[in-house]
Amino acid sequence: MPINPAAPPTLHAFFGGTFDPIHYGHLRPVEALAKEVGLNQVTLLPNHVPPHRPQPEANAQQRLKMVALAIAENPLFAVDDRELHRTSPSYTIDTLETIRKERGASLPLAFIIGQDSLLTLHKWHRWQALLDVCHLLVLARPGYSQQMDTPELQQWLEQHRVTDATQLSLRPEGAIYLADTPLLDVSATEIRERRHQGISCDDLLPRAVQRYIELQGLYR
Ligand code: ATP
Numbered sequence: 555m556p557i558n559p560a561a562p563p564t565l566h567a568f569f570g571g572t573f574d575p576i577h578y579g580h581l582r583p584v585e586a587l588a589k590e591v592g593l594n595q596v597t598l599l600p601n602h603v604p605p606h607r608p609q610p611e612a613n614a615q616q617r618l619k620m621v622a623l624a625i626a627e628n629p630l631f632a633v634d635d636r637e638l639h640r641t642s643p644s645y646t647i648d649t650l651e652t653i654r655k656e657r658g659a660s661l662p663l664a665f666i667i668g669q670d671s672l673l674t675l676h677k678w679h680r681w682q683a684l685l686d687v688c689h690l691l692v693l694a695r696p697g698y699s700q701q702m703d704t705p706e707l708q709q710w711l712e713q714h715r716v717t718d719a720t721q722l723s724l725r726p727e728g729a730i731y732l733a734d735t736p737l738l739d740v741s742a743t744e745i746r747e748r749r750h751q752g753i754s755c756d757d758l759l760p761r762a763v764q765r766y767i768e769l770q771g772l773y774r
Pocket residue numbers: 570571572573574578579580583666667668669670671693694695696738739740741742743744
């Protein structure tokens with residue numbers, strides 16, 4: 555197929571998380587988002603959790619393995635394990651700045667977060683710099699306010715918000731897009747608690763991940 559020189563470059567998105575464990579509340583909304591905004595690839599970035607923070611129940615290698623199992627048969631997804639190899643605290647902004655340098659200044663890049671993360675984004679290290687390196691794509695999540703906590707934060711959101719997804723491919727960074735993705739009331743906390751109580755987690759996460767959790771004796 556001939557390459558159209560006028561076609562905008564494809565938007566590439568990254569999705570960070572603790573993934574303790576990865577579940578359908580991560581996967582399904584992102585699959586819908588990919589259709590909604592035209593993403594060919596989403597790279598999952600499992601977090602390094604610094605020692606002073608509450609630790610995940612699964613270790614880094616187990617979290618990475620669960621991500622790998624969850625995406626094995628879905629070419630939309632890739633995984634980048636760079637944060638797990640770090641020994642020092644890794645902030646999302648540092649990782650995204652590194653990725654921006656690797657990919658060049660002009661490629662449209664996006665970072666995906668859930669609505670709950672948008673509401674607490676102002677507590678992230680150098681949060682305002684995020685829009686200097688990428689767009690933010692926000693997944694709808696049930697049970698979380700649509701409004702930011704303060705008028706200043708709401709104003710920040712409105713200033714950067716775009717409602718037309720085609721805008722995201724026309725510039726490299728700086729926009730916030732609130733996606734109309736399906737609401738899935740699933741959290742890793744709920745899955746861990748269900749496991750602790752011996753309640754089934756069928757339908758909440760992929761079978762291969764459930765099997766791995768069983769085999770490793772996780773979240774008992
Ligand atoms: P925990 O319950 O342990 O806090 P979690 O289920 O929220 O975990 P994380 O790995 O912390 O999962 O989340 C990674 C990202 O995925 C965050 O930006 C979060 O907002 C988003 N996310 C998680 N679950 C959902 C969901 N059900 N719908 C939409 N976004 C979600």
